[in-house]
Amino acid sequence: GQNIDQPTEMTATEGAIVQINCTYQTSGFNGLFWYQQHAGEAPTFLSYNVLDGLEEKGRFSSFLSRSKGYSYLLLKELQMKDSASYLCAVKDSNYQLIWGAGTKLIIKP
């Protein structure tokens, strides 16, 4: 079967750095997405990786290793507004999105 694993919950301190990991086992691979979802709001697109390496976008970076079936989302200079759930999703060989259950990130002052 297809599976995406990510931690259920993480806690970090304002101003610090946090890394949210995602591992996947899917039938084929056509890219990996990270979404942010604040409570009661729509998931919003953060990043897309299809090649190995690091993609940087401001305070957020996303890394992919296809050989290891592994990705992480790195958030720097954490702000209280970064408290949200972070969803990892993989596009499989049929171009279907396979989703993880999400990681709830709690930021403390």
Next chain:
Amino acid sequence: ETGVTQTPRHLVMGMTNKKSLKCEQHLGHNAMYWYKQSAKKPLELMFVYNFKEQTENNSVPSRFSPECPNSSHLFLHLHTLQPEDSALYLCASSQALGDFDYGYTFGSGTRLTVV
């Protein structure tokens, strides 16, 4: 505002009621999706429409009935639901089926409670 609007935001219904969820997108996208989001579970794909045609029904019970009158509007008709159907129902759209390198655009969802 994401460009995908869902109404109502909250819905409480009895198991014998009939209600409908509405989704409208103003992005010119051609593919639309219904997802179910339950606490601590991955998003569950329910239905996919591409150019108004249903391309996927992910073994969803018949008490959920989708309708897509045009590429901008998507409905989910609900009847005789069960308490386990309580969840957040999300609508999403993309430029084309399978071609969403920039990701889906989601609505804010309808929080459904079945009593």
